[in-house]
Amino acid sequence: MTNERILTDEMVAEITAYFPRYPSRQAVTLPALHIVNERLRHVPLQAVVEVAELLDLSPAQVQDTLTFYGFFKQDEPHGRVRAWVCRSISCHLRGADELFEHICHKAGVEPGGTTADGALTLEFGECLGACEFAPCVLANETLHKCVTNEQADAFVESLK
Amino acid sequence: MAEFEPVLLANIHQEDSHTLRAYESTGGYAGLKKVLGGMSADGVKELVKASGLRGRGGAGFPTGLKWTFLPKDHPGPIYFCLNADESEPGTFNNRILMEEDPHQVIEGLIISCFATAASTAYFYMRYEYPLAWKRVQAAVDECYAAGYLGKDILGSGYSLDIFLHRGAAAYICGEETGLIESLEGRRAWPRIKPPFPAVEGAFRKPTVVNNVETAACVKQIVDRGAGWFRSIGVPPDPNNPRDPGSFGPKLYCLSGHIEKPGCYEAPLGITVNELIDNYGGGVWRGRKAKAAIPGGISMGLLTADEFDCPLDFAGPGKYGCLGLGTAAVVVIDETVPMVDFLHNSCQFFSHESCGQCTPCREGTSWALKMMNRIKAGKGRLKDLDLLLEIADNIGIIPGTTICGLADGAAWPMKNAIRKFRGEFEEYIKRTNPDGYMETNPVPVLEIIGAH
Ligand SMILES: Cc1cc2nc3c(=O)[nH]c(=O)nc-3n(C[C@H](O)[C@H](O)[C@H](O)COP(=O)(O)O)c2cc1C
Ligand code: SF4
Ligand code: FES
Numbered sequence: 001m002t003n004e005r006i007l008t009d010e011m012v013a014e015i016t017a018y019f020p021r022y023p024s025r026q027a028v029t030l031p032a033l034h035i036v037n038e039r040l041r042h043v044p045l046q047a048v049v050e051v052a053e054l055l056d057l058s059p060a061q062v063q064d065t066l067t068f069y070g071f072f073k074q075d076e077p078h079g080r081v082r083a084w085v086c087r088s089i090s091c092h093l094r095g096a097d098e099l100f101e102h103i104c105h106k107a108g109v110e111p112g113g114t115t116a117d118g119a120l121t122l123e124f125g126e127c128l129g130a131c132e133f134a135p136c137v138l139a140n141e142t143l144h145k146c147v148t149n150e151q152a153d154a155f156v157e158s159l160k
Numbered sequence: 161m162a163e164f165e166p167v168l169l170a171n172i173h174q175e176d177s178h179t180l181r182a183y184e185s186t187g188g189y190a191g192l193k194k195v196l197g198g199m200s201a202d203g204v205k206e207l208v209k210a211s212g213l214r215g216r217g218g219a220g221f222p223t224g225l226k227w228t229f230l231p232k233d234h235p236g237p238i239y240f241c242l243n244a245d246e247s248e249p250g251t252f253n254n255r256i257l258m259e260e261d262p263h264q265v266i267e268g269l270i271i272s273c274f275a276t277a278a279s280t281a282y283f284y285m286r287y288e289y290p291l292a293w294k295r296v297q298a299a300v301d302e303c304y305a306a307g308y309l310g311k312d313i314l315g316s317g318y319s320l321d322i323f324l325h326r327g328a329a330a331y332i333c334g335e336e337t338g339l340i341e342s343l344e345g346r347r348a349w350p351r352i353k354p355p356f357p358a359v360e361g362a363f364r365k366p367t368v369v370n371n372v373e374t375a376a377c378v379k380q381i382v383d384r385g386a387g388w389f390r391s392i393g394v395p396p397d398p399n400n401p402r403d404p405g406s407f408g409p410k411l412y413c414l415s416g417h418i419e420k421p422g423c424y425e426a427p428l429g430i431t432v433n434e435l436i437d438n439y440g441g442g443v444w445r446g447r448k449a450k451a452a453i454p455g456g457i458s459m460g461l462l463t464a465d466e467f468d469c470p471l472d473f474a475g476p477g478k479y480g481c482l483g484l485g486t487a488a489v490v491v492i493d494e495t496v497p498m499v500d501f502l503h504n505s506c507q508f509f510s511h512e513s514c515g516q517c518t519p520c521r522e523g524t525s526w527a528l529k530m531m532n533r534i535k536a537g538k539g540r541l542k543d544l545d546l547l548l549e550i551a552d553n554i555g556i557i558p559g560t561t562i563c564g565l566a567d568g569a570a571w572p573m574k575n576a577i578r579k580f581r582g583e584f585e586e587y588i589k590r591t592n593p594d595g596y597m598e599t600n601p602v603p604v605l606e607i608i609g610a611h
Binding site: 129 | 250289327344415
């Protein structure tokens with residue numbers, strides 16, 4: 001692990017801007033992790049150390065919170081697009097499992113994996129709160145609704 | 161059924177319904193002006209109490225009563241947390257309100273904060289709602305610019321800040337004390353109650369947690385009165401002195417094997433049949449239904465014969481379900497093996513258990529292992545009894561866990577196996593003809609994980 005600073009001045013400024021919102025520094029943990037994750041697409045250990053320093057916490061406290069959420073990757077960045085294929089009941093009933101298998105095959109990745117070109121990370125998600133559009137996929141900020149295999153193909157192609 | 165006019169969803173079809181301009185053009189923020197212009201905090205509390213409003217987040221607790229649990233004459237601060245974590249499978253009504261009519265939610269939130277003397281509100285939203293996040297943030301910004309938020313709102317002397325706080329994809333953050341722990345920057349482990357949040361909540365201060373739709377109802381009650389609210393829905397059961405009734409309009413989410421999935425507003429107490437036929441256009445592809453989830457997957461299952469169940473707070477319980485929950489109805493057609501349904505349910509809860517209580521952590525993960533085995537054709541009849549043994553012993557109802565996630569995990573198991581036992585037994589015998597009678601320990605199969 002290198003000890004070069006990971007948090008840029010902008011990130012630090014963004015994080016500290018959250019301080020007045022909460023009566024405790026620790027409450028800024030999730031906002032800070034999101035700020036780092038948005039930029040780096042993962043939150044490496046060195047960033048955890050630096051966030052902890054900013055929040056007057058021990059790195060273990062930040063790491064503890066971070067690992068509770070399966071959300072933040074630490075070892076390597078996720079793809080430029082991170083897509084969740086919903087597997088919960090309403091989507092399951094409308095073919096989510098088959099859709100997920102199809103997209104994995106089309107993109108050439110294992111569940112949870114990232115394509116070799118770093119374009120796409122493909123994961124299961126639990127109910128995305130868009131069950132009227134089952135089966136659905138949330139890819140970064142875009143919700144893909146009532147996704148057919150053809151639409152899924154077009155989506156994977158569009159990332160190339 | 162008398163003609164029913166949607167209220168909560170009245171604005172969403174307007175152009176730019178999410179903007180302040182559109183909201184004000186139909187009388188938006190008149191209620192807030194009325195409250196700040198002359199009502200006392202206690203007056204608003206009384207109004208909401210008189211309306212009979214019960215929380216829309218799943219537990220159905222009377223909202224006005226919850227507010228009165230705050231300590232009297234507290235020096236402050238009192239915090240308000242708006243629960244927008246909406247993650248119960250099948251549920252999306254909060255998302256629609258936040259995306260299409262965020263000002264309705266915010267007006268209700270400001271009024272609720274005034275009533276409870278909160279000066280800071282945290283709007284806790286699940287991560288997977290990027291559009292709702294943008295719309296609510298934009299609406300909050302508009303409110304600051306218009307003087308509906310900030311210092312000395314509309315010259316009333318009342319000040320309030322609303323801060324958005326973003327979750328990180330964990331269902332348990334919807335449980336109110338899990339939410340508070342998550343807000344405080346720790347793992348979202350629900351707290352042992354008491355103390356309840358009203359006494360000691362966020363940052364150890366008195367805190368109210370309410371759902372997004374509850375806030376929207378508060379705004380409507382201020383506009384239209386408690387009498388109007390009580391004119392809709394189901395009055396208390398005279399034979400049950402503890403039933404406060406189920407008043408008001410409700411947003412029902414309809415999904416699964418239905419012709420027209422969507423979010424529909426109807427009076428509390430509509431039956432599953434009415435919802436499917438009058439709103440959902442019937443079961444899809446001309447098929448018959450086999451079962452339905454009455455209010456999010458945690459609530460269990462109704463068989464197709466039970467679709468006369470009224471969807472009010474007391475209804476699903478009479479049919480062996482856990483309750484009304486989020487009023488999210490998921491229709492399951494006749495082609496679906498119940499083994500598939502229950503496997504999906506067990507997969508969800510074992511993934512989402514926070515791991516704090518042994519009965520929930522171990523119970524949900526062993527239930528999934530057994531369902532994996534059954535689904536893979538290695539099931540034993542004994543597994544059904546083991547599953548029921550788990551289901552009957554995890555949760556706050558049997559008293560073995562800290563929060564209700566475990567009850568929600570248990571109910572689909574109880575209902576599916578008890579209401580469809582014949583089908584489960586037939587499946588096991590058919591797929592495992594040589595081993596279904598086995599009672600000795602058998603090995604676990606490999607599990608493919610999520611994320
Ligand atoms: C496992 C679990 C998950 C929950 N998820 C939510 C949720 O996503 N949104 C919500 O409003 N309430 C949720 N609740 C209920 C909350 O604990 C709480 O009762 C509710 O937010 C109170 O608001 P209300 O009184 O307005 O209904 C959940 C409860 C449990 C046990
Ligand atoms: S019941 Fe389950 S989810 Fe709730 S606190 Fe216990 S382990 Fe966590
Ligand atoms: S079940 Fe897939 S979005 Fe709700």
